Amino acid sequence: MKIQTLLLLLCMMLPQFSQADGPPKKQTYPEGLLSLNPGGELWSDIRQRGDSVLDGTSQVKGVDSGILINASGVEWANFRVNELTTYSSIALAAVFVLIFLFFLIRGKVGIEGGLSGRMVKRFTDYERIVHWTLAVVFLFLAITGLILLLGRPLLIPLFGKEVFSLLASASKESHNLVGPLFLVSLLMMLFSFVRRNIYEKGDLTWLLKGGGFIGDGHVSGGFFNMGEKTWYWIVILIGLVVSVTGLILVMPIFGQGRIIMEIVHVIHVICALALIVVSIGHMYMGSVGTEGTLEGMKTGYVDINWADAHHDRWGKECHEKDLIISAEEYDKLVGTSSVNEADGSKTT
């Protein structure tokens, strides 16, 4: 799935696609049709008059039915179609490029001395379920959201309007239904990991030392290093913003006016994009980018060498409390270990 996303994003970089349906050009008509709009003067007057005049009453009851003209709508529409799509495409493409470059330059972050095969439990089953639930939900929302955001310039040329409409409709409905699940998972995530993500002494040092990516790679960290903590807080805080704005958008039954929806929509999209962009980095770091990390979320156990290398303060605790289990025990718990205990080589 990640490869496909990558490819898609790469494709987006190609000029003809990113400009596919682009910012709409001014519609032109055959000669002689550009008649003066008889209401032009009237509506200009109305727009200039300000709030006292724009806000009236109507016997037709509905959201904003008393408002004569909502000038912000056009600004919002243009922003959504021009800046938002353009910059989000660029941001998404850029993050892939940057990660690719980073991989080329820095390569996979390994462990000095390799993996030992002796594991220590890092995450409970519950914690892993919370993480993966949130991850899957997030990815689902991200993809459906991106379909809605970027579908018109990118996918309509590929699939045509009818097929895309089906896809977009399914995306919209499912995005709306799954959205509240994100909030629930997020709150679960919040409560599961909040204690271990409080900033503490040593985090600043970690930051100043570049998190180990720069230089010799040795930097001290707790259960979660400062980078992970920061990602956590980004997820929680921005995630909450995305959730709350999402709820406002998904329940238009409280009489929210259009201006509120427009502002909320922009916040929602920008925050969601921020999450997506950073999550790509997280996904990279959690898998390809660092040796031995994925196991933690996959099985709940990590290699003790990995712990000592990246989270030595926690690793020290594990040693002290003798929480390390042997490779055989690990095998029994989760199936074949991927590491040969004897020489640290990979088995399969």
Add this chain to the structure above:
Amino acid sequence: MKKLTRKSRTVGKISAGSTNKTLPGAISRRTFLRNSSLMAGGAALATTVSPVMMKKSQAATSTAGGKIEQVKTICTHCSVGCGIIAEVQNGVWTGQEPAFDHPFNKGAHCAKGASIREHGHGERRLKYPTKLVDGKWKKVSWEEAINEIGDKLLDIREKSGPDSVFWLGSAKHSNEQAYLFRKFAAMWGTNNVDHQARICHSTTVAGVANTWGYGAMTNSYNDIHFSKSILLIGSNPTEAHPVALQHIFKAKEENNAPVVVIDPRFTRTAAHADHFLKIRPGTDVGIIWGMMWHIFENGWEDKEFIRQRVYGMDEVMAEVKKWNPKEVENVTGVPEEQVFAAAKAMADNRPGTFIWCMGGTQHTIGNNNTRAYCAFQLALGNMGVSGGGANIFRGHDNVQGATDLGVLSNTLTGYYGLSAGSWKHWSRVWGLDYEWVKGQFDSGSYEQSKGKDVHVMNTNGIPVSRWIDGVLEDKENIAQKDNLKAMFFWGHAPNSQTRGAEQQKAMDGLEMMVIVDPYPTASAVMPDRKDGIYLLPASTQMETYGSVTASNRSFQWRSKVIEPMFESLPDQTIMYKLAKKLGLADQMFKNIQVNDDEPLVEDVLREINRGMWTIGYTGQSPERLKKHQENWGTFDYDTLKAEGGPADGDYYGLPWPSWGPPEMNHPGTPNLYDTSKNVADGGLTFRARFGVERDGTNLLAEGSFGKGSEIKDGYPEFSDKVLKKLGWWKDLTPEEQAAAEGKNWKTDLSGGIQRVAIKHGCSPFGNAKARAMVWTFPDPVPIHREPLYTSRRDLVEKYPTYEDRKSFWRLPTRYKSIQATDYTGDYPMILTTGRLVEYEGGGDESRSNAWLAELQQEMFVEIHPRDANNNGIKDGDDVWVEGAEAAKVKVKAMVTRRVGSGVAFMPFHFAGHMQGKDLHDKYPEGADPYILGEAANTAMTYGYDSVTQMQESKCSLCRITKA
């Protein structure tokens, strides 16, 4: 300003928070057609298209099945009488096209007219005859219903006499139905028959008719195109007659006509006015006399016109002199400069037209108000001219017709009155023996006139405004044999009358209620009784055909759009069935063909033509009216005259009087009292109705006469004697002479007297002065009297109301005994009522139309911010409005500056809630309106006009508290 946003309960039932679903059970005709593989759409283009509006693009002809028939009819909502083109396919009403060539509206409508196709849906109609049994509604057959009702009526007749049945008819009858209804009551033997005019323009009819002869709108909506100034008092056409604004704006924009609006509220009409005079409710006489004070002070009156055509202006001037600017401001609240400016605007810009509606009529001094308005126009010489006139905007679509046809307790058809002469005339027209007719009545006498016993046949019956007293009052005090025992609500809602709480009691006090209506109306749910209510489904005017009279006196022919829906029947059929059951059918339909229980409408109109000589309902034959319907586009938009075409020379709708029999081909009278035209061409003089001389003063016109008149001066009304005196008797044919011998212009059934008078250029009814002073009225010169429930106790001594009357229209009627009490301590605010554009009348019909009901979902009271703050009320709060007689209604508060401080306003169209209780469940299944609310008139109070018993629903007292 906050908008009221409560959603309708019926809609909310579907899903919480959702207000946007289709209402349950909605059958879309389009879906119906689609399922029947018939396509909507068609090749019909509008017949003649206004060049100003249309731009033709490529027209596609549809080859879809289902031929579209275009049926012409007239809107049933108000007296403007907008033309409608209904598109019908296979008997289903599928579309509505604008009637661009109709001279009144040119295709335009208001919200009600634009949605009238809903009558073809009829989701909430009363669908079949229904009877209340033990608190539950039970379906019955027509036969069963008629039988039971008939038996009960005969029983009541036996025990209590015919006067114990009240026949409440409708302003929504067609002319033919109204005529039959009055006749029915006469056959039954009672004068207890009435309709909405009583509570709408009865004071107009009485006041205006007693001023110059006829009590109707003198010019027309279209004639306003010629007005140089327009005054509206107590009239809000933007809500009540929107299409009239088409004509008013034409004058305003093209003639630069100043518009003066006099109203307690800053109405939507006032928003388009040049002058707005905000008066205290009930001070009409004060403001008009105040304006006339400036007119007389500055010598702006038309002295020549007054000399020639007005009697009694001196007496009026004497009264007006008392109304100096200081007094005017004290009583009405309007400062001098505004009164002066308005008076000057009218005086400087003549001819000016004068428009009034319920704001002026619904008072204890309503007849004073209307006569003051007439005096104003007489003083300025604005009468009998195009662009001037007393342009009285009537209410319901056929209230004019129903009034003319006499659905009134004080007269027979045609304003003939209730004297023996009148009965004899009509007995002749009906082809019946006068003695038989007389024998139908109770032979007793319960009152005296000039020391002699009078027979109930000749006394005013109980008016609709007082029917509840006919039930609740001690029968010893009522001038008839017994109380009312049975009540017909035939096309008349109850919530348009005041004293709603007492009405509830009266309904419970009856032995039987029969509601004949397309909808159950609030009458079905107001009473607490468990039995004795019958609901008979009547067809709307869209499901039958006939003629209707618009406010400007024009007749219009309606064609049938669709067959009667569900089990409904047209009024004339229901009347026939009932008459048959009561043994009256042979007499009632003696000269009227009946096919399958349905009387032939054309025959009824012909009978009307044979009898209504007083107001010239004689020339409008079915053939002439149908011809007008087929040729709408040939009538001029400004003058209403057909130039060329099959109706060449006619005025649209042959506005009455259209003198003589149809063969005489009189074109109708577009503007009354216009002496610039020959009577034969639609001209007219003031009627000589009040004698030729009084106290030495000549009551006939002096030096003023119609164009082509052979008598160059005033003359009395025509009779055989007058003709003989003039030597014109020989102009009558032998047949005419035989018929006219011993008769006058009203009772000569040949029409010869009228024909000959007109031949010589004379108005058959004489040529007299209008009288600004009506010596037969309680206040000969109109004066101001404070309302019964007044907020100005300091003015009561100077402007007291009338003395109580022991028997007035058969009932004791109170005035002074009510005004004597000071209610202002408990009820400090003035309460007034009025209309909304989305609804009409009692409102059940329009609130059953989803397209209209969605636009007005909540009953409300308008209250000024100052009063709201004083009572701790915010916009949108639930409040109790308690009237001065302690009945109260629970409504939403609408805080607005539209009303002045100290005045509250409620629209009267809602019903279905009663003093806080929701009566929704009492409606028959599937026949409840979409929107219910409190009836404003529950809180309105006692008070009746001193001549007509009009109710005082424009000024009472109340208090408003947070609920």
Add this chain to the structure above:
Amino acid sequence: MARMKFYCDAERCIECNACVTACKNEHEIPWGVNRRRVVTIKDGEAGERSLSVACMHCSDAPCATVCPVDCFYTTGDGIVLHDKDICIGCGYCFYACPFGAPQFPEEAAFASRGKMDKCTFCAGGPEEDHSSDETRKYGRNRLSEGKLPLCAEMCSTKALLSGDADVISDIYRKRVINRGASAFNWGVSFDNAKIKG
């Protein structure tokens, strides 16, 4: 071909709501959806004016710009229509439209708006003219019969005008000359009135 436009004359509009109900009548529009509405400014006060508002069929329609599924199109007459089969009911056009023209038959939690509905200038939709599908989805197609929108045809005071922009401009210009006032004068005639308080 002409460019079709609406114009509502604020001096003549009396908020009679005929345009609102005419539209509902002609297209059998359900409760809760109102393609046209009348907005009143300064309700109950000096200078009160009303305007009838529906889709203005903009040359540069923001709804068309922002639609994520590109379901809008403009006809040769300048009428902005949309395809309900493509519409996903996201509500963006409603946010973008300055006039609030788009309507939705449902509005419940989870933004399950139904297909957007709006004024079609009585020109139907993408389906074949007068087909039952077109009528069912979009209402009547008057334009293809040579008729104009019913709301304007039934306006009680001819305040609402519809049709060729040039023709409308002409009509309106004549009115302005008659009135001797500028295009949009709140309370101009009223300012001349002798109102106090």
